Amino acid sequence: MEFTLSELTEQVVTARAAKRTLMIRGGGTRLFYGEPLPDSPTWLDLSTYQGVVGYEPSELVLTARAGTPLSEIESLLASKGQMLAFEPPRFGAAGTLGGCIAAGMSGPRRMAAGALGDFVLGARLLNADGNILRFGGEVMKNVAGYDVSRLLAGSLGVLGALVEVSIKVVPRPQSEATRVLELSETDALAQCLSWRSNPIPVSATAWLPAAAGQPARLYIRLSGNESAVREGQSAIGGEPLAEAEAEALWLSLRDQTHPFFAQRPMWRLSLPLRVAPLNLGPTLHEWGGGLRWLAADTDPAALRSRVQALGGSACLYRRGSVAGSIPSFHPLASGVMQIHQRLKQEFDPAGVFNAHRLVPEF
DSSP states (O other), X not given: OHHHHHHHHHHHHHHHHTTOOBEEESSSTTTTSSSOOOSSOOEEEOTTSOOEEEEETTTTEEEEETTSBHHHHHHHHHHTTXXXXXXXXXXXXXXXXXXXXXXXXXXXXXXXXXXXXGGEEEEEEEOTTSOEEEEEOSSSSOOSSOOHHHHTTTOTTSSOEEEEEXXXXXXXXXXXXXXXXXXXXXXXXXXXXXXXXXXXXXXXXXXXXXXXXXXXXXXXXEEESXXXXXXXXXXXXXXXXXXXXHHHHHHHHHTTOSGGGGSSSEEEEEOOTTOOOOOSXXXXXXXXXXXXXXXXXXXXXXXXXXXXXXXXXXXXXXXXXXXXXXOSSOOOOHHHHHHHHHHHHHHOTTOOBSTTSSOTTO
């Protein structure tokens, strides 16, 4: 693997000398995310730089190279009764750990466990000079300064190429069950909000709009020890969902293979939990209403203005027919943009990595 890393380093040094931009890729499953790619990109391919470097089940820490398939990592964790707490979308068998961290996406369990960035302990980064920089380590508190390893989560590779990551893992829950309630969007939001003030072990929620003759439904997953899950089911009520059906549902939401996600364009809205239904088109709710998927060909500026006024943000997640000139991510405030630009200047002053993928300005 050191030879592979040496080749990657040489490619970066050559690109910088030639003033050429490189686009980073692993399994290629997340290339849809972010600003559109150039027509003929020059790839820095990390898919062959793979393998688990270290795994200590008793310490709940795993370190792996960026090109390691998520499926391999999750299979290893499952053999020890452990898992990735944030349930990242995999988008197929080719999905890699590096792509997962760079995209910064969390799945259904994020509402209970926390975001992907909360579990990144350390990272090794290939920078524009061809050097390998190390940040963080393999314990929760390991640095006194700025936590750069977590900064890299969701950076879409604009600061450099992630080559290795250390992450905190968690034990699998002892018991899980899913309940179903037939509720309107308004009632579902109110119900999810009310559960937050009670000791109910909700690990995921999903409200699906009425479709194909089926009524609108709220699905609630409970996770924890058997007694807590049993008491949670009693408090929530509704109908139980068979284990196989529940597993298929949450997998389809996690990996976005559910039919709802086939619609285009697709907006990803982050909103405060108390925000009422927007009534802008077909909507799927996750995280108790904090994450809303909107399948609507609506005016981008008007949508973002409305969402921002409500305290949220709107990401153009899947473009469909929306023009490439519309930014994928919610425009940043001027002060925040300056911070991003200074970080880019510090890490990649020559603009070698993933130009314009995070924001059009750099």
